[in-house]
Amino acid sequence: MEKLKKKAVSLEAFVCLIVLIGSCVSVARIMGPVNMINTIMGTAHDLLLNTVFFIMGVAVLAGALSEILSEFGVISLINKLLYFVIYPLYRLPGASALAVVTTYISDNPAVLSLAANKEFKKYFKNYQFTALTNLGTSFGMGFIVSAFMIAQGGLLKESLFKPVLLGNLGAVVGSIVSVNLMVYYSKKYFASRGELDNQEVADKFTLETREIRRGTVFERFLEAMLEGGKVGVGMGMAIIPGVIIICTTVLMLTNGMPEGGYTGAAYEGIGILPIIGAKVNFILKPLFGFSSPEAIAFPITALGAVGAAIGLVPQFIKEGVIGPREITVFTAMGMCWSGYLSTHVAMMDSLNYRELTGKAIFSHTIGGIAAGISANLLYSLFC
Template sequence: MNKNKQLKKKAVSLEGFVCIFLIGLVFYTLAHKMGGINMINTLIKTAHDLLINTVFFIMGVAVLAGAFASILSEFGVIAMINKFLSPLMKPLYKLPGAAAIGILTTYISDNPAILSLSADKGIKKYFKNYQLPALTNLGTSFGMGFIVSAFMIAQSTLLNKSLVIPVIIGNVGAFIGSIVSVNLMIHFTKKTFKNINIEIEKDESIDLEVINYREIREGNAIERLLDAILEGGKMGVKMGMDIIPGVLIICSLVLMLTNGPGPHGYSGAAYEGVQVLPYIGEKLGFILKPLFGFTSAKAIAFPITSLGAVGAALGLVPQFIKEGSITPREIAVFTSMGMTWSGYLSTHVAMMDSLGYRKLTGKAILSHTFGGLAAGIAANLIYTIFIS
């Protein structure tokens, strides 16, 4: 297939009218509920706030994670992880042991931190071509895990019960969900690569010299350290810039469909919305409650909201506790699904685009949807077996 060949369609076609209709329907619905001026102001202010307080924060994380990963790569830590953890990572994830560092960096930061690893040639060399797209699913499975876990444990006082064990169960559930998500994605990437005639790199082709030896930079230890920090940091800046379109566009719309009006109604402030996703979650409660053990239909709003932004979902928890809508079981499931579904609708598009696999975004989202469901179900079952 010639990648440079331009595809053409008639200037006036059905999809143009369909596009106008769908865009008009979405914005008319939002404007009818919020008010036209309020809707526009909210969209703009949300995008601006996401840029200043979210994207630049993620960029800062990516710079630090990139520098950290580059240091680990330069001084052999990644090589050791790849050599010693391969027996564990390959059976579970079908990924090289070097992918384990991605779990750590995303757990203590956010989903896009995995991108800094994929751009480091010292790490990238351990991956086969079909494995690289699955890094998005691996990173998203553990994104903001530390923040989510710490927040949930902090609710122990409000619930008057220790939530350490439920949070641990939630982390185990997220781990199970990540295995489901990554393995599904690996299955899809192998199949897709074969369909478009891209040769699948075989595990047997690994050069033992790549595993037993590593490349290093020139100079003494201090010079190598400084070079690694600067080069890794530059990769973080690039990754931060690359995710701006996806985060601002997708996340702004998702948040408008997730959040509700402000305390004084619609005012055009940032992060207001029409609460469509929580409403859908309540309607699906008769299916989802048996799977996740929720005692109240309101609890469905947490995983649904997590799809757009887990930070917004965390804001629901204290009110749920005050209303008596959730128990430690829900905390376990919330932790599990919050980690696995931590804003993946808004970050998957940008992350897959940054990795250069935009056409596989749908497969990544589908795989991670099943991964999140598996995480929640696993947490509910583990809680039932060991706590109830």
């Protein structure tokens, strides 16, 4: 988008300085300036090594898989088989089911590898394509979250299969809310630009055919796999700023002082968000069924990194803070909000729809809340 011109020095320059300096001074007074800087750098470094490169690895594998599925017609088959299931729920083409599967078994950015695939993209209108971010994020790391939660049954000394299953259903409800809201906003946006039905390929002949590579089956397989992996590398690089900047901020606001005081280690913080959770627990309890205000730390941490959020669960169980109901809600909100603050900006930017990022985040915020509420209701009904 073309940048606008503004006066070289204006009021917002002073406001920006006041906000930045005020924020840094406030945190430094709690943690100590040296500890604050070390924690910021340490957290950013650890996120780069253990989160970003992991996501890049996932994106490479997902990209390779998506190209193979595209080359041999699996995406076209899925589009035809699931259209009448997916479209009534999400108002998206049947091929969108592939985004659900790939993100569920991997992570949010896996949908970007699909989105970069021309054979996948051709099924979407402009206003539908932007909602892929919300659809993919709704199921990110779903398998990992679900498997981890079920494994906590040993600590609670009861089976958590049913609560986790209900949590998955809650995430589905949240995804429906999030995607439909995003489609609504996108449709208005593209209608105002006169690009509502502007597709790269929209004629019936193109939708009924698919492009393939030249060569033998083995050569096509190998070339598709390598090209898809190359796309995944690019996508992995694109998400680095969003993950490091936003996730570091959220984690520092969520995590508290460790036992023994601040040391400047990674993932230390000032613990403001759990305090806020305690203040609004009178709202959280009827909506999500949380029996303790500390439980709010899970969905808030999941906003930045669901991997960090599930790490809270064993300690919560040992302290008696949570039970099966919270596990149900955590599963739903953990999947639906799996690091979306740290990946949504980068994902929308990678899709070249940066101007719709605010709408995407708002829609997904509502979707995550709906996921938690529906999971709580489902637990009350079936458990």
